[in-house]
Amino acid sequence: MPKLGMEPIRREALVKATIAEIGANGTLDVTVSQIAKRAGMSSALAHHYFGGKEQILVAAIRHTMSVYAAEVRGALVMARGDAERVEAIVRASFSPRNFRAETVAAWMNFYVLAQRSEQAGRLLGIYHTRLRSNLRHALRGLVGGRSGDVAARVAALIDGVYLRQSLGGGAPDGEAAERAVMCYVQLEIDKGRS
């Protein structure tokens, strides 16, 4: 009973199932069958639509990143002034949708995948560049010439908090994480003033 136009639906289901499965198992060693089962189809169909396992994983990274990017954009349009822009970027990183045990676990695994997959590395690289560029831009008015360095450190701090969260096991506390990072940002801003 083939209903037409299934392709986009199946693809989306597979991508979501992939993230869920990686998050649940805490590893990239998820089989195509597991993913397909979670998405409610046969593994053969997954191969049919994606061609291979790596392409499914890459699609999952792309999806995770695009969700994050959308959140950042959304928060940025609401921001008035540079300080709020920085806060918007940081907040997006720790929003309930992104800063969630499952997503954090998947994210860490993507970093590992990036070490051997050309495509995954490129994608993560784009995320890094964009995050730093966004931060640097917003920080320029607040810390002046140090904006590049500060942006790098803030970005590293955000990633570090993710890393620590992935270990902690406990339920993620996005607000606390956001506060910690913003606390550091404030320090840098104050330094410029004094």
Add this chain to the structure above:
Amino acid sequence: MPKLGMEPIRREALVKATIAEIGANGTLDVTVSQIAKRAGMSSALAHHYFGGKEQILVAAIRHTMSVYAAEVRGALVMARGDAERVEAIVRASFSPRNFRAETVAAWMNFYVLAQRSEQAGRLLGIYHTRLRSNLRHALRGLVGGRSGDVAARVAALIDGVYLRQSLGGGAPDGEAAERAVMCYVQLEIDKGRS
């Protein structure tokens, strides 16, 4: 031609080969055969001495951590005063021996392993606790009651720098990394003074 007392030699060779292999391949998906081959023996012997793959991996984590811990201790005994103690801890994290592409890659993979292996998780947890405790102790005299929070942030920043290094691909610059982290520490210290 069995020379006696091979066990410790073989174990050490296997542990080192494991780290090298993980670093070279950028993944935990290294076969016991690969590791054994790099260590110059058969895979059967690796199983003989370690019992299983996970135990080899755990031993590799333990080794990496003990090298790091030794470095921290060494730097700490030389330190005069709290400020130097903090610097010693940070410097140890980015010393040439630890902050090296191969080791960084292995470290990232250990974090991922920790998500599914009971033992690996416990070991990484110990590293976390110790790092924070060391930092907190040294920071107490410098930032007073905020030492707990500051220690957490410094620790996260260190991990974040590692994470970013693992992606960057380029040769690690330990001095720059150390400077970046110490720069933040200085900010926190100054805050207390003003």
Add this chain to the structure above:
DNA sequence: TTTTATTGATTGACGAGTCAATAAAAACAG
């Protein structure tokens, strides 16, 4: 009848762990 959707069955490769066999050192017996 061509295209799209879908799967069960199969293939082929690979890898963890086991085992039996070989060899040399050490321990022990007389």
Add this chain to the structure above:
DNA sequence: CTGTTTTTATTGACTCGTCAATCAATAAAA
């Protein structure tokens, strides 16, 4: 000291399971 036994070191060959990828077959739209 010799001869035998035990212990330690070591590996090639093998088993068993898993998994990515393929294929042939089925069925419903167009």
